[in-house]
Amino acid sequence: MTFTLKIFLAALLIILLLSGSIYVTEKVLKIKSPLLDLANALLDVVKNDESTVAGNLNIPWEIAFLPNGNILITERPGKLVLLDDNKKIIEVKGVEHIGEGGLLGMALHPEFNKNHFVYLYLTTKVNGELMNEVRRYKLEGNSLSEEKTILSGILGSKGHDGGRIKFGPDGMLYATTGDALHENLSQDTTSLNGKILRIKDNGSIPSDNPFGNAVYSYGHRNVQGLAWDTRGNLWATEHGRSFPKSGLDELNVIKKGANYGWPIIQGDEKKKGMISPVINSGPYETWAPAGAAYLNGRVYFTGLRGKALYEVGISSKQLTSFKKRLEGEYGRLRSVTVGPDGMLYLTTSNRDGRGNPVVNDDKLIKINPSALR
Ligand SMILES: [Ca+2]
Numbered sequence: 001m002t003f004t005l006k007i008f009l010a011a012l013l014i015i016l017l018l019s020g021s022i023y024v025t026e027k028v029l030k031i032k033s034p035l036l037d038l039a040n041a042l043l044d045v046v047k048n049d050e051s052t053v054a055g056n057l058n059i060p061w062e063i064a065f066l067p068n069g070n071i072l073i074t075e076r077p078g079k080l081v082l083l084d085d086n087k088k089i090i091e092v093k094g095v096e097h098i099g100e101g102g103l104l105g106m107a108l109h110p111e112f113n114k115n116h117f118v119y120l121y122l123t124t125k126v127n128g129e130l131m132n133e134v135r136r137y138k139l140e141g142n143s144l145s146e147e148k149t150i151l152s153g154i155l156g157s158k159g160h161d162g163g164r165i166k167f168g169p170d171g172m173l174y175a176t177t178g179d180a181l182h183e184n185l186s187q188d189t190t191s192l193n194g195k196i197l198r199i200k201d202n203g204s205i206p207s208d209n210p211f212g213n214a215v216y217s218y219g220h221r222n223v224q225g226l227a228w229d230t231r232g233n234l235w236a237t238e239h240g241r242s243f244p245k246s247g248l249d250e251l252n253v254i255k256k257g258a259n260y261g262w263p264i265i266q267g268d269e270k271k272k273g274m275i276s277p278v279i280n281s282g283p284y285e286t287w288a289p290a291g292a293a294y295l296n297g298r299v300y301f302t303g304l305r306g307k308a309l310y311e312v313g314i315s316s317k318q319l320t321s322f323k324k325r326l327e328g329e330y331g332r333l334r335s336v337t338v339g340p341d342g343m344l345y346l347t348t349s350n351r352d353g354r355g356n357p358v359v360n361d362d363k364l365i366k367i368n369p370s371a372l373r
Contacts, residue, residue: 049371053345054083055360060347061163062106062291063337063364067113071345072139073364074120076102076352080144083364088142094124099158100178101130105165107173109201116140117201121165121175123156130156134165134175136203150203151214154192155180160222160239164291169228172198172206175214176236178222183263186219194220194262196236196254210257219260219274225292225301229314237289237301240280241266249287250277251301251312279312279319291335293344295369302333304349309333311372325372330365331355344369 059076066072071083078095080103082088095103101123109117118139123132134151137144154162160178168174179186179194186194189211198216200206205214225237233253238260240248248267252260252275261274267283270276281287288305299312307328313321326333334349344367350357 049368051366052360052363053366054087054364057081057347057362057364059349059352060334060362060364061104062335063345063347064106064108064118065340066108071364072106072118073347074103074106076104078103082142090142090144092120092122092144096123096125096130096156098123098130101132101156101158101161104161104163105175107165107167110167110171119165119173121163123161126152132156132161132163132177134173151175151197151199155182155185157181162223164224164226166226168234169232171201173201174198174216174226176223176226179262183221186221186262187259187264189215189218194218196220196223216256217254217258217260219262219264221262224290227292227294227299229294229299231316235292235294235299237292238277239288245283246286247281247283249281249289251279251289251299252277279322290333291337293336293338295338295344300336300344302336302346304332304334304354307331307333309336309346309372330363331358331361339366343367
């Protein structure tokens with residue numbers, strides 16, 4: 001439904017209320033005519049195109065859908081929220097919530113039904129030093145057990161912690177890391193920082209990884225979004241340079257063993273042996289792109305500072321369209337996931353210290369992708 005139509009319906013409702021045709025008693029709209037029945041039905045459609053599934057979250061970072069229909073959300077300060085018939089909080093021990101670090105990504109094992117494995121990417125302290133790691137747990141009911149660190153050695157920092165983890169179509173677990181504010185690490189293929197990593201579900205290194213370690217691609221600054229299209233291409237969002245020349249945020253197609261240029265090239269710059277982004281935000285615009293999802297020929301990714309959902313039409317590796325959706329509607333957006341119902345689920349990030357929280361922030365929002373404005 002278009003924005004114009006929504007405005008029209010809202011105006012129609014106001015007119016009907018003012019004319020006394022509808023009267024309101026305690027949250028209940030009582031209808032007196034078939035025309036108003038129709039208006040009410042249309043309003044239900046408006047409501048269903050966009051709705052808040054949960055509010056009062058605290059810096060939600062990732063969403064997962066359990067096979068039983070319940071929703072799991074990571075909160076950066078170190079809590080896992082289980083939305084079942086109410087809301088259960090599961091503490092994740094050992095999380096260091098500093099700057100952009102904390103409890104970040106989450107992925108369910110492709111055979112979660114059988115093994116109940118959930119994977120978390122988090123910032124912690126190892127021998128007094130901030131580090132990021134991926135841990136595997138067993139989740140049964142609202143209890144985490146059998147904690148096992150399966151990937152470690154990623155430097156943590158108050159900035160550029162990466163944090164997205166997802167299982168790929170090859171059954172491997174991919175993890176994005178940032179340069180931890182040490183940009184020289186991105187070009188060093190022996191460092192796990194400034195990389196996209198790829199490991200087996202038990203943390204071991206796949207024999208076909210390009211450098212004999214967990215590194216899959218390098219030359220990244222801070223990647224926070226991963227999505228595979230139906231052709232198997234891996235799309236990744238990446239934060240470009242910061243204040244005072246904030247901009248040059250990237251959307252890349254990721255190839256095994258390839259170098260994505262940071263900090264040597266940025267934006268449209270090209271250099272032999274390095275891959276430039278499919279699209280970038282330009283030198284004057286900042287998306288601050290985070291989560292990514294693929295649905296029906298489009299890659300969707302969220303913008304933190306951009307406060308929008310970006311929709312990129314793709315054909316093979318080419319862009320066919322670029323649209324900015326929901327701009328300014330919900331504030332900063334962190335994650336986007338396709339639900340089992342085919343709807344897009346987004347989380348806001350207005351309580352992360354860089355936003356302007358409004359009532360009930362942060363939120364988990366459900367959006368009908370065919371009604372995006
Ligand atoms: Ca790049």
